[in-house]
Amino acid sequence: MEKMSVSCEDYLEAIVVLGGSGRHPVRSVDVAESLDVSKASVSKALSILKERGLVDQPPYGDITLTEEGLEYGTWVLDRHRLLFKFMTETLGIDSATADEEACKMEHAMSDESFAKWSAFVNGLERD
Structure with a gap:
């Protein structure tokens, strides 16, 4: 894409x-x-x-x-939601800050970096 x-x-x-x-x-x-x-x-x-x-x-x-x-819009939204969830639930960042920063990060991360980060986060959830 x-x-x-x-x-x-x-x-x-x-x-x-x-x-x-x-x-x-x-x-x-x-x-x-x-x-x-x-x-x-x-x-x-x-x-x-x-x-x-x-x-x-x-x-x-x-x-x-x-x-x-x-498909493209859902892809962007899914990135945002995963980043937001990690920032609020794992790191304890307040919702307003996490929402603003997740928006910036969803665009800045390469697909390759996001895939590796996502796999790491999903591994944490299974532990």
């Missing part, structure tokens, strides 16, 4: 969290509120995501993720 910008990954993740699957469209205004950005910013990001074939949106319509968009 070709990596995208941090911003585009955040938009995909937000759409997944809001339930933007093929059967459950979400509104641009909800994405804007979720990310605390302007509707114009959402519109610009959606243009990029549409070009990449990750979202569908008819003119002035609601947003749905394509199969590839749902």
Whole structure:
């Protein structure tokens, strides 16, 4: 999967969290509120995501993720959730800090490093 910008990954993740699957469209205004950005910013990001074939949106319509968009957005969200869980449950970091830092880390870690870290964390849970 070709990596995208941090911003585009955040938009995909937000759409997944809001339930933007093929059967459950979400509104641009909800994405804007979720990310605390302007509707114009959402519109610009959606243009990029549409070009990449990750979202569908008819003119002035609601947003749905394509199969590839749902897969990519879910991948980003899963990374975030695993990092957040480790930081809060294992390290005892407060939720607000862990959420903010997990968001930064989910984008910064290479796939290879994340896979090794994830395997390590999963090994800890089995012990």
